[in-house]
Amino acid sequence: MAISKTLSDELEKRRKIALDGGGAKKAEDRxxxxxxxxxxxxxxxxxxxxxxxxxxxxxxxxxxxxxxxxxxxxxxxxxxxxxxxxxxxxxxxxxxxxxxxxxxxxxxxxxxxxxxxxxxxxxxxxxxxxxxxxxxxxxxxxxxxxxxxxxxxxxxxxxxxxxxxxxxxxxxxxxxxxxxxxxxxxxxxxxxxxxxxxxxxxxxxxxxxxxxxxxxxxxxxxxxxxxxxxxxxxxxxxxxxxxxxSFLPSNNMMDPPHHIEPDLKIVDDPALDELVPADSKTPFDCREVIKSLADDGDFLEVMEHFAANIVIGFGRIGGMVVGFVSNQPTVKAGTLDIDASDKAARFVRFCNVYNIPIVTLVDVPGFLPGVAEERRGIIRHGAKMLFAYASATVPKITVIMRKAYGGAYLAMCSEDMGADRVMAWPTAEIAVMGAEGAVNILYRKELKEAEDKPAKAKELADEYRKEFATPYLSAGRLAIHDIIQPRETKSAIALSLRGLMSKRETRPPKKHGNIPL
Missing domain, CATH: 3.90.226.10 (2-enoyl-CoA Hydratase; Chain A, domain 1)
Incomplete structure (x- = not known):
């Protein structure tokens, strides 16, 4: 039976009222x-x-x-x-x-x-x-x-x-x-x-x-x-x-929208060899490294204006969606503080629940020292990063570009914290602390007796780096899986990602862990 004109008109009248919302005047004002x-x-x-x-x-x-x-x-x-x-x-x-x-x-x-x-x-x-x-x-x-x-x-x-x-x-x-x-x-x-x-x-x-x-x-x-x-x-x-x-899966049971080609074609990028200064104290913008690794330089930074000493965001490497986490040496020398720890930990946990591999770029001198940070709970907040990385089961790839000292080395997803691949550049320094601080502790007597203390301190610092901080020492203990030239980084990460696409890792049965909030 056909709908009567009265019923049809009533429907259209009601539709118009609903679609008009607050009316034309309010729409014009907006x-x-x-x-x-x-x-x-x-x-x-x-x-x-x-x-x-x-x-x-x-x-x-x-x-x-x-x-x-x-x-x-x-x-x-x-x-x-x-x-x-x-x-x-x-x-x-x-x-x-x-x-x-x-x-x-x-x-x-x-x-x-x-x-x-x-x-x-x-x-x-x-x-x-x-x-x-x-x-x-x-x-x-x-x-x-x-x-x-x-x-x-x-x-x-x-x-x-x-x-x-x-x-x-x-x-x-x-x-x-x-x-x-x-x-x-x-x-x-x-x-x-x-x-x-x-x-x-x-x-x-x-x-x-x-x-x-x-x-x-x-x-x-x-x-x-x-x-x-x-x-x-x-x-x-x-x-x-x-x-x-465009970077996110529809739900937690799906992979992110990768753009994978059957043949992986990635060439070395010589520009990366010159991008990061060899002197560990000379700052550089880590975004330039990230954009050189991301396909077509396409990087969506998240929380750009907050805790700028760490950079997070989404991109693709070899067509695969990844979450980037990188220290930013131009802000607070790239140290980890309370806000940076919170920012990175939540991002890592998001990537994990939505099956997004994590690429971590490391140049960190340590956690930010200071009375304010200690009293505000840097221990608790820094532990969030340890918890987030250790509990993540997605592919985790870490590249140590320069400094990786103390607990911050672990917090930036070391091999011990579950990284599937850890690579280091020849400029990497992995140690309990920076050379200058270590010299003051280990060689106090030599410094006290030296006639030219600054020269002696530099000599001992250089010796410390060669003896205790070289990436080859860590590689010898399998804390680092490979030492690569910077130009090889994108191809090395892309190959690792492809090899880890089928990664499966389980955790002990439990409702959930108790992250140190």
């Missing part, structure tokens, strides 16, 4: 500020014509909550699935144009439905966060809704990748859902994320601050370390999502 609407963000994410929405007609009974029969199209959030570069992805986008994108019971149920679909289908989930917070009129129902979302964020963790885009306000409890996901992208100009705003902080503590200091993208990227990427605008945020997804 465009005037350089912002996209909630639907436009999803339109930019998904390939044209592939978005399939669910919950279009869902909204709470506003009369029950005393909102004077106010219409809340889609209950302020748009949910569904679509395809990104040919791969299915689930997503939700909060609509600030509809009651400020506030979260109520139905709003939360829609987000939960998107998360439930993602875990059932084994697909990544992307969330665009742009909300005024909990819907006050719904009281505990709104708070319960947040709890249900948080619970699912945790259940999805390590099963499917979760990416959050902070594209507007994200305040109070609402900030914890993005914090539970794998990657946070935040727009520079139009987004804020905080637990307590400047007014609350001033009222409670008397401290005077600004939103720029506590809730801006720059503050979160460089000071708190809460986000991974800064986007210049909504369009740029979507581009980062696309780039990030």
């Amino acid at each position: 465009h005037a500020k350089g912002r996209m609407t909630a639907r436009e963000r999803l339109g930019g994410l998904f390939s044209e014509g592939t978005f399939q929405e669910f919950g279009l007609h869902a909204q709470h009974n506003t009369r029950y909550f005393g909102m004077a029969d106010k219409s809340i199209p889609t209950d302020g959030v748009i949910c569904g699935t679509g395809f990104v570069d040919g791969r299915p992805v689930a997503a939700f986008s909060q609509d600030f144009g509809v009651v400020g994108g506030s979260l109520g019971e139905i709003h939360a149920k829609k987000i939960c439905a998107a998360l439930d679909h993602a875990v059932k289908a084994g697909v990544p989930v992307v969330g665009f966060n742009d909300s005024g917070g909990a819907r006050i009129q719904e009281g505990v129902g709104a708070l319960s809704g947040y709890g249900q979302v948080f619970y699912r964020n945790v259940q999805l963790s390590g099963v499917v990748p979760q990416i959050s885009v902070i594209a507007g306000p994200c305040a109070g409890g609402a900030a914890y859902s993005p914090a539970l996901t794998d990657f946070l992208i935040m727009t520079r100009e139009n987004a804020q994320m905080f637990i307590c705003g400047p007014e609350v902080i001033r009222a409670v503590t008397g401290q005077v601050t600004t939103m720029e200091e506590i809730g801006s993208a720059q503050a979160h990227a460089s000071v708190s370390g809460n986000i991974h990427f800064i986007a210049e605008n909504d369009q740029h945020a979507v581009q980062i999502v696309h780039k990030l997804l």
Whole structure:
């Protein structure tokens, strides 16, 4: 039986109301500020014509909550699935144009439905966060809704990748859902994320601050370390999502999207021989080494502005997706401190759960010394790196470029910590401590009696390096599997990765380890 015109017209009328969201005026206001609407963000994410929405007609009974029969199209959030570069992805986008994108019971149920679909289908989930917070009129129902979302964020963790885009306000409890996901992208100009705003902080503590200091993208990227990427605008945020997804598998049971050719064709790169200074005290930008190793120099750095003394990110070597972890000698001499340890450990654990091989580039003089670091718990935080590497079962390849001293040598994935292949350049120095410090301990008497102490100290330091820090000593004890020329590095890593594609490694049965948080 044909659908009557009355029923058809009613459907189209309701569809139009839902699709219009907050109306044309609010959309124009957003465009005037350089912002996209909630639907436009999803339109930019998904390939044209592939978005399939669910919950279009869902909204709470506003009369029950005393909102004077106010219409809340889609209950302020748009949910569904679509395809990104040919791969299915689930997503939700909060609509600030509809009651400020506030979260109520139905709003939360829609987000939960998107998360439930993602875990059932084994697909990544992307969330665009742009909300005024909990819907006050719904009281505990709104708070319960947040709890249900948080619970699912945790259940999805390590099963499917979760990416959050902070594209507007994200305040109070609402900030914890993005914090539970794998990657946070935040727009520079139009987004804020905080637990307590400047007014609350001033009222409670008397401290005077600004939103720029506590809730801006720059503050979160460089000071708190809460986000991974800064986007210049909504369009740029979507581009980062696309780039990030291009390196990630859809779920934890799949391999990442490798681009493997049957024949591995990699030639030596003579430029690498000149890139890293032989003098271990002369700094260099490790990103240049990473880009020389990554196919076509394509490297997506993660958390670029936080703990810059260590560099992490994604690339491909010989077509295989890898996670890079490298000391950065231009910042704090490449030492490991609390923030660098946290940054690297979480990245290693992410790579492990999503089957991404890890390439570690080492030039580390040690853990950062100092009273502040000791009192803040450098032991506990540094142990996170040891725990992350030791528990990782993906292929792990380590290249020691120059210094690798003390506990930091172990923390940067030595052979003892489970590295499958450890290679060193001829410039490598592996020792309990640096030559100068060792000389002061081992040759105190000789230095005290020397007429020219600086000259004697240099002579003894050079002797120490030859006697105790040479890579050949470590290679003789199988702590290093091979010593290679820098120019051979990419081909050596690529061959090792191919040989480790079928790696299988088990751990003792347990619920999970107890990482030193």
